[in-house]
Amino acid sequence: MTATPTPAPSPASPKSPAPGPSGAAPGWRPRRTLPLRVEAVRQLRRRRTLVTGLVLAGLPLVLIAAFAVGGEPERGGRRINLMDTATATGANFAAMALFVSASFLLVVPVALFCGDTVASEASWSSLRYLLATPVPRARLLLSKLVVALAFSAAAMVLLPLVALAAGSVAYGWGPLELPTGGTLPPGEAVGRLAVAVAYVFTAQLVTAALAFWLSTVTDAPLGAVGGAIGLTIVGTILDAVTALGDWRELLPAHWQFAWVDVFNSEVEWGGMLRGASVSVAYALVLFALAFRHFRTKDVVS
Template sequence: MSTLADRAAVADGYRAGRTLPLRVELVRQLKRRRTLVMGAVLFALPIVLLVAFRIGGEPGAGNDRVNLMDTATASGANFAAVNLFASAGFLLVIPVALFCGDTVASEAGWSSLRYLLAAPVPRARLLWSKLVVGLTLSLAALVLLPVVALAVGTAAYGWGPLELPTGGTLPTGTAAQRLLIVVAYVFVSQLVTAALAFWLSTRTDAPLGAVGGAVFLTIIGSVLDEVTALGDWRDFLPAHWQYAWLDAVQPQMDWSRMIQGTALSVTYALVLFALAFRGFARKDVVS
């Protein structure tokens, strides 16, 4: 009788929304080696770039083009902006694909996914927890890089206004606001990669397949964007708008390209996230 009563009490107290709390999932992911390694890589990148400038001399020397890279040593704000410029096209794709693509597939690879669902954790709740934590870690990675770069750049080159490659400067307060806008836009533009990785993570038991597939498709999109023969069709490629944030480091900020890029990225991401939830709800989980 006591056993039946205990089971009834457990059933009465069960709340699907309380299973797999976000805090628990976040701690689990933070303790994983790949999270620590990726954090160390992003932390080290500004230092590596600083050493490269120390060894190789002033950026932009020996070329006739004027771009954001040429202003890297003007101030800490410039150094942070250059780090984003150098890494936004490829390097920042990797942590986003890793944190969102490894999350579900790794559980399947460890044969622990079925035990999580038997806890019982509802499938939608499991995916929601995994997705929120994956996106949170992705945002943290995108914030970590410019914050470290700003600190390293300020220590090396001093705190000052953001010098623009086209001439003129932005005051330090305005520069900080613009950098926040840049980070926010880079995160939104990476939502397509995150959604691709997450969808693939629900389709395969191999984490490397989900992460590598998302990175590969992102690179393919960037390659296609270089094919000028595609004309206006390139406007439908998320990669076509990945550097629209450069409009935020101009004397007069132009929102039009960033708005178009945001709308396209969010649309693709919502479709892929919906496919992930729909497919996982019907998937026969055996691992």
């Protein structure tokens, strides 16, 4: 009786990759979807980013031309302010440019970058395709928020930076003349300007959060951007109602110019700390609402 030959062992098959989390495709990792670099490049290539940058960079040149046509500001005998010392040095000109733009002009790019980010994807009917990639909703929203805040911060820095450079060419590089009297050395003046810009950005977090939340609620980018700007203006109007008394201190608009205290001989931090705490508190609540709403939103766009 002949023995049955034993079949030769088949070559070992390559090990198949383990399935991803929750049964997803092999190799899929939530943290690797929609990298910040990809989202930043997408936003940088958009026309509104270029137009916003050109407007912010062009404003200091327009102001220099206006002073060239109208002459230097007259100081007279009244209390000197940042506008009166605008043409003293480049640092003074940068402080003045920040002062005239902080209340409205710098609100627009913040509302634009944060309010257009999600709603524009919905209006283009590309939001559902991003989620089908698949990009987790929290990851998509976080990537867009981080990039939007980064572009908003860049807008805040661009205007005073160009103003400092252009003002130094037009009026010279020298100490910053304080409205309250005295001067600051150029190095210290630049540091004070950096603190002022950081505070302006912190104060605008409320507008950023409003725009971002509205961007998750509506599919119309103009509605999100316009709604955030409109509500910011309403807050400014309410702050002007003196009958509200101490209730105005709960409004972010009440503290929007607290950064002017940076340009005293001794920096006064009290107003800026209270203003920053109010702005951050409102922003955290609104950002949380945006993530909560988007997590359960029926995305059909």
